Amino acid sequence: NAGVTQTPKFQVLKTGQSMTLQCAQDMNHEYMSWYRQDPGMGLRLIHYSVGAGITDQGEVPNGYNVSRSTTEDFPLRLLSAAPSQTSVYFCASSPDRLNSPLHFGNGTRLTVT
């Protein structure tokens, strides 16, 4: 049972480049979400999904897109990378949207130069 798997672990981008961060879970969880973690600011919600085909914005969605074509996968796309998007990105899943604890992946460390 792998839980939540994120790839890649590390990535360096130049300003303006685009990329996709991958997230997959094998727990059949309906709810999946993306967070970014910055020093002193905690985890901030970027986008989330309550099931295949359904996505919504979180607290800091600008510059990011998501889609959910299957229950297992929830990729995060950076459209045109900016230095302000340098951060550690975590994908998380849970059985439901609100009251169940989240299961996290081990993160993707992204640097935008």
Next chain:
Amino acid sequence: QKEVEQDPGPLSVPEGAIVSLNCTYSNSAFQYFMWYRQYSRKGPELLMYTYSSGNKEDGRFTAQVDKSSKYISLFIRDSQPSDSATYLCAMSGGGFKTIFGAGTRLFVKA
């Protein structure tokens, strides 16, 4: 004012000490309270999960929730160097998605 306030530390204690970690919050609708532990370069992992007010104990860890004061605590007894990590409080409920504190860095010295 942030919805959840958590002292970032760092907190440094000797091995065997009792550690107290705390968070305050402003939204009285929160009903579910969690503590996550995050080791360096890893994702957060759930440590404690409680509903409403009261205490919950699991081994060396005790979580306390005081909803009247909007204050939650995590106590670690007989702290070990392996407890060195960042501890994140989190809360949800009342239709609100999970909100995280900024995390407290803990160092336990052997």
